Amino acid sequence: MKYYLGLDVGGTNFVAGIIDENYKIIEKAHIPAGAGRDIKEIIADMVKVSLEVVHKAGMQISDFTSWGIGMPSFVNPETNLLVHANCFGWKNVPIYSYLEPYIPLPIYIENDANCAALGETLAGGARGHENVLMLTLGTGLGGGIILNHKIYAGADMMGAELGHTKLVYNGEQCTCGQYGCAEAYCSATALIRQAKEGLKRNPDSFMAKLCDGDISRLEAKTVFEAMEQGDILAKQVIEQYIDYLSCAISSFVVIFRPEIIILGGGVANAGEILRKPLQERLLVNTYAGDEIGVPEIRLAECGNDAGLIGAAMLEKYGMDRNKKQGVEE
Amino acid sequence: MKYYLGLDVGGTNFVAGIIDENYKIIEKAHIPAGAGRDIKEIIADMVKVSLEVVHKAGMQISDFTSWGIGMPSFVNPETNLLVHANCFGWKNVPIYSYLEPYIPLPIYIENDANCAALGETLAGGARGHENVLMLTLGTGLGGGIILNHKIYAGADMMGAELGHTKLVYNGEQCTCGQYGCAEAYCSATALIRQAKEGLKRNPDSFMAKLCDGDISRLEAKTVFEAMEQGDILAKQVIEQYIDYLSCAISSFVVIFRPEIIILGGGVANAGEILRKPLQERLLVNTYAGDEIGVPEIRLAECGNDAGLIGAAMLEKYGMDRNKKQGVEE
Numbered sequence: 001m002k003y004y005l006g007l008d009v010g011g012t013n014f015v016a017g018i019i020d021e022n023y024k025i026i027e028k029a030h031i032p033a034g035a036g037r038d039i040k041e042i043i044a045d046m047v048k049v050s051l052e053v054v055h056k057a058g059m060q061i062s063d064f065t066s067w068g069i070g071m072p073s074f075v076n077p078e079t080n081l082l083v084h085a086n087c088f089g090w091k092n093v094p095i096y097s098y099l100e101p102y103i104p105l106p107i108y109i110e111n112d113a114n115c116a117a118l119g120e121t122l123a124g125g126a127r128g129h130e131n132v133l134m135l136t137l138g139t140g141l142g143g144g145i146i147l148n149h150k151i152y153a154g155a156d157m158m159g160a161e162l163g164h165t166k167l168v169y170n171g172e173q174c175t176c177g178q179y180g181c182a183e184a185y186c187s188a189t190a191l192i193r194q195a196k197e198g199l200k201r202n203p204d205s206f207m208a209k210l211c212d213g214d215i216s217r218l219e220a221k222t223v224f225e226a227m228e229q230g231d232i233l234a235k236q237v238i239e240q241y242i243d244y245l246s247c248a249i250s251s252f253v254v255i256f257r258p259e260i261i262i263l264g265g266g267v268a269n270a271g272e273i274l275r276k277p278l279q280e281r282l283l284v285n286t287y288a289g290d291e292i293g294v295p296e297i298r299l300a301e302c303g304n305d306a307g308l309i310g311a312a313m314l315e316k317y318g319m320d321r322n323k324k325q326g327v328e329e
Numbered sequence: 330m331k332y333y334l335g336l337d338v339g340g341t342n343f344v345a346g347i348i349d350e351n352y353k354i355i356e357k358a359h360i361p362a363g364a365g366r367d368i369k370e371i372i373a374d375m376v377k378v379s380l381e382v383v384h385k386a387g388m389q390i391s392d393f394t395s396w397g398i399g400m401p402s403f404v405n406p407e408t409n410l411l412v413h414a415n416c417f418g419w420k421n422v423p424i425y426s427y428l429e430p431y432i433p434l435p436i437y438i439e440n441d442a443n444c445a446a447l448g449e450t451l452a453g454g455a456r457g458h459e460n461v462l463m464l465t466l467g468t469g470l471g472g473g474i475i476l477n478h479k480i481y482a483g484a485d486m487m488g489a490e491l492g493h494t495k496l497v498y499n500g501e502q503c504t505c506g507q508y509g510c511a512e513a514y515c516s517a518t519a520l521i522r523q524a525k526e527g528l529k530r531n532p533d534s535f536m537a538k539l540c541d542g543d544i545s546r547l548e549a550k551t552v553f554e555a556m557e558q559g560d561i562l563a564k565q566v567i568e569q570y571i572d573y574l575s576c577a578i579s580s581f582v583v584i585f586r587p588e589i590i591i592l593g594g595g596v597a598n599a600g601e602i603l604r605k606p607l608q609e610r611l612l613v614n615t616y617a618g619d620e621i622g623v624p625e626i627r628l629a630e631c632g633n634d635a636g637l638i639g640a641a642m643l644e645k646y647g648m649d650r651n652k653k654q655g656v657e658e
Contacts, residue, residue, distance in 0.1 A: 076621060083620055131484030145584075147484075154586030155460030155476070156621075164616035165580035168498040169514075169573065176616050180576075185498075244498065247509075251494035251580070255474075257483030287493035287505050291412055292405060292485075 003057075005064045005105070006312025007050050008112065008304075009071045011035060011087035014046055015304075016053040019312040023123035025305060029053035035088055039098070042088060047102040067105045068314035070115035070307045071095075074158045082109070083158065108314035114151045114160060115310030116264055116300075117144025118317055123309050124301035126260045133258040134300070135162065135249070137267035140175070141183035141190075145256065150317050151310075157319055163187070167248050182248040188220040188266045191241050195223045198233045206231035224270040242274070246281035253294055254287045264300030275299055332386075334393045334434070335641025336379050337441065337633075338400045340364060340416035343375055344633075345382040348641040352452035354634060358382040364417055368427070371417060376431040396434040397643035399444035399636045400424075403487050411438070412487065437643035443480045443489060444639030445593060445629075446473025447646055452638050453630035455589045462587040463629070464491065464578070466596035469504070470512035470519075474585065479646050480639075486648055492516070496577050511577040517549040517596045520570050524552045527562045535560035553599040571603070575610035582623055583616050593629030604628055 003026070004019045011033055018027045029052040031045050046069070054061060073085040075095065082095040099107055117134035126132040130149040136142035143162025145152040153160045163183035164176055171180030172190075184190055199205055199215055207226040211217040226234035249261060263275065279297045283289045300306060310317075332355070333348045344359045358381040360374050375398070383390060402414040404424065411424040428436055446463035455461040459478040465471035472491025474481040482489045492512035493505055500509030501519075513519055528534055528544055536555040540546040555563035578590060592604065608626045612618045629635060639646075 083617070154584065155588055156586045158617075158621055159582075159584050159586035161583040161616055164583045165494075166576045166614075167495060169496055169500070169576055171498070174616075178579075178614065178616050180498075181616065247495045247498055250507075253488075254490040254493045255483065255488050255584070257485045257488035259484055285495075285507065287490055287503075287507050287510065288412070288487075292487055 002065075003059065003063060004312035004315065005050065005054065005067050006308050006310075006314075007046060007067065007069045008115070008308040008311055009033075009046060009069060010112070010307075011072065014049050015308050016049040017305075017308045017312060018053055018057050018059070019309055023119075023309055023313070025308065027053050027057040028308075029056055033087070039088075039090065039093060043098045043102075046099065050103065061103060061105060064105055066108055066315035067099075067103055068108045068110070068115075068311040068318070069099075070110055070112040070311035072112050074111045074153070075109050077157050106315070108311075108318050110151060110311065110314050110318055111142075111144075111153065111160070112307050112311075113142030114144040114153055115308075115314070116142065116302075116306040117146050117262070118151050118310030118313060119302050119306030119308070120262045120264065120300050120310075121146045121149070122313060122317070124306055125262045125298040129259040131256070131259045132262060133162075133249075133252050133256055133260075133295075134262040134264060135186075136265035137186065137245075137263060138188055138265035141181075141187045141248075142265070143252075145258075147256075151314075151319050153319050162248075162252060165248070165251060167244065167251075182244075185244040186241070186248050190244075191220050191223060191237070191267060192218055194241060195234070195237045198237050202233045205233040207234055220267045221269065224273060228273065238274075239277070242278050242281055243285070246278055246285045249278075249282055249297075250286040250289075250294075253282070258295050261295050261297045262300050263297060264306060268299055271299060331394075332388065332392060333641035333644065334379065334383065334396050335637050335639075335643075336375060336396070336398045337444070337637040337640055338362075338375060338398060339441070339636075340401065343378050344637055345379040346634075346637045346641060347382055347386050347388070348638055352448075352638055352642070354637065356382050356386040357637075358385055362416070368417075368419065368422060372427045372431075375428065379432065390432060390434060393434055395437055395644035396428075396432050397437045397439070397444075397640040397647070398428075399439055399441040399640035401441050403440045403482070404438050406486050435644070437640075437647050439480060439640065439643050439647055440471075440473075440482065440489070441636045441640075442471030443473040443482055444637075444643070445471065445631075445635040446475050446591070447480050447639030447642060448631050448635035448637065449591045449593065449629050449639075450475045450478070451642060451646070453635055454591045454627040458588040460585070460588045461591060462491075462578075462581050462585055462589075462624075463591040463593060464515075465594040466515065466574075466592060467517055467594035470510075470516045470577075471594070472581075474587075476585075480643075480648050482648050491577075491581060494577070494580060496573065496580075511573075514573040515570070515577050517594065519573075520549050520552060520566070520596060521547055523570060524563070524566045527566050531562045534562040536563055549596045550598065553602060557602065567603075568606070571607050571610055572614070575607055575614045578607075578611055578626075579615040579618075579623075582611070587624050590624050590626045591629050592626060593635060597628055600628060 141163030
């Protein structure tokens with residue numbers, strides 16, 4: 001049995017794990033992210049938690065052939081710099097140079113949304129499929145594309161940024177500075193904003209009661225809960241949100257025609273009350289949908305483990321970054 | 330020297346050609362499309378013009394290993410039916426069965442926009458590149474994607490329909506029936522519509538004079554000509570058009586991060602007065618453009634030959650449709 005070492009670097013926790021050939025996690029270790037600290041401290045913790053999981057499993061670094069890392073960022077293959085990681089306030093960090101001295105393995109770094117898509121393809125909702133689109137509906141809108149069973153991240157490996165395609169020309173400003181990005185309409189943050197805008201017009205909505213009148217506490221799940229209780233505003237907000245999301249997905253469908261679409265992230269926890277109407281709207285809102293159909297939308301199955309599983313398997317199913325790997329240089 | 334047989338099926342002409350290994354056209358034949366005729370007559374003409382070019386070159390069908398065809402449609406690989414070809418009013422046509430009896434070669438059929446992208450990559454503006462995006466700004470907005478030197482048309486080979494991604498949520502109705510498609514804002518047809526809308530507000534524009542007051546005669550080039558003559562409305566219309574187009578392209582850039590973007594079709598004949606400001610707006614309107622830049626936009630170089638060259642080379646650089654090829658079945 002071959003084993004794979006992965007690390008999922010999130011804004012809250014760093015989770016290291018060892019994955020077997022069947023994509024099962026056999027050991028895990030975690031450490032708080034502690035954002036805002038010095039880069040060197042964060043790098044030290046990425047190494048520490050990875051060594052810890054190897055130790056816990058009674059294994060050694062030499063038992064592995066690579067170290068796969070998922071991060072909320074991407075590496076510029078021209079410069080080998082991590083372009084930015086907003087959650088740490090990083091910009092243009094020589095990540096390979098920082099990590100290489102500590103763990104003598106080829107390092108594979110990939111965007112966390114791409115890792116999640118790979119994890120769900122290998123072990124989750126898209127098992128058995130080779131062409132998969134995954135959207136993570138969280139603070140942002142993460143996108144991951146699997147083509148022929150491998151991560152596709154664009155010709156220069158900095159693409160697949162599905163959340164920053166334009167959905168509403170000249171629309172709401174996105175956190176990225178651009179206007180009308182899909183993320184600005186389809187993330188959990190966007191759903192909350194849309195609900196709050198509705199509450200201004202209709203402050204008596206059940207949504208307000210569910211957060212005890214303190215609208216700053218409104219979450220994505222509050223809107224779904226209110227809808228299930230029969231609240232009309234919540235229903236309208238979610239119908240509008242689903243229409244936005246179906247249009248965003250329709251663009252990815254006409255480009256990629258994936259076999260399966262996976263929904264992950266906090267909003268996807270709503271389950272069938274999101275998935276089913278979204279599937280229906282996708283058919284209506286997609287070019288030639290009436291003639292050739294649209295792919296099935298499924299809910300993610302691996303939860304927070306998807307990114308870790310994908311990171312560990314980057315050596316095998318990541319993009320071909322060999323020329324850019326630290327140790328081969 | 331190996332030679333390749335191609336056929337470009339357009340709404341006006343069918344052009345057959347023989348291409349050498351260096352992607353040079355060594356012989357050509359054409360026949361009027363004669364839209365509106367019976368399918369069998371059109372099929373007969375597709376065969377006739379292809380046999381004619383082989384004859385003109387003093388060659389035989391057995392000198393070729395495939396027959397590559399570009400059409401304004403796509404084949405559903407599940408059913409082997411040509412889904413639709415609007416210019417002929419066709420829908421679900423068993424194209425392989427119709428063609429196979431006449432020319433005993435493996436047949437490769439691909440969307441014409443994809444063929445044009447391949448032709449420009451092999452012999453035109455994107456020579457030497459392996460990851461290319463081409464947009465054809467004509468009656469519609471055709472899109473072609475080259476990944477790792479091959480056509481990419483989606484997992485089921487019915488994708489890469491870039492013109493039908495959403496640009497303006499809930500916007501103008503597209504000829505496809507959907508709302509807000511990129512095609513409805515970025516095609517030559519859309520530019521003409523935008524100019525006509527402007528003329529309603531400002532009938533004294535030089536654009537009206539250029540068509541002798543008969544606005545139905547307004548073409549895309551009229552708008553560019555009026556702008557060059559200093560017409561303010563034409564300048565506004567083109568600036569708005571370029572902004573729409575840059576936003577559409579920005580979505581493809583954040584997904585694919587191609588090495589080069591090629592512009593073809595009638596609107597691209599405007600040349601630098603389109604290309605240069607479009608390049609500038611693309612940088613402004615693309616996510617992370619300020620950090621990692623945007624690809625270079627170039628004008629197509631092969632003109633009407635791009636589709637023919639690409640069609641002829643489908644055997645080598647098309648998607649892997651072997652399982653669906655007629656003669657192997």
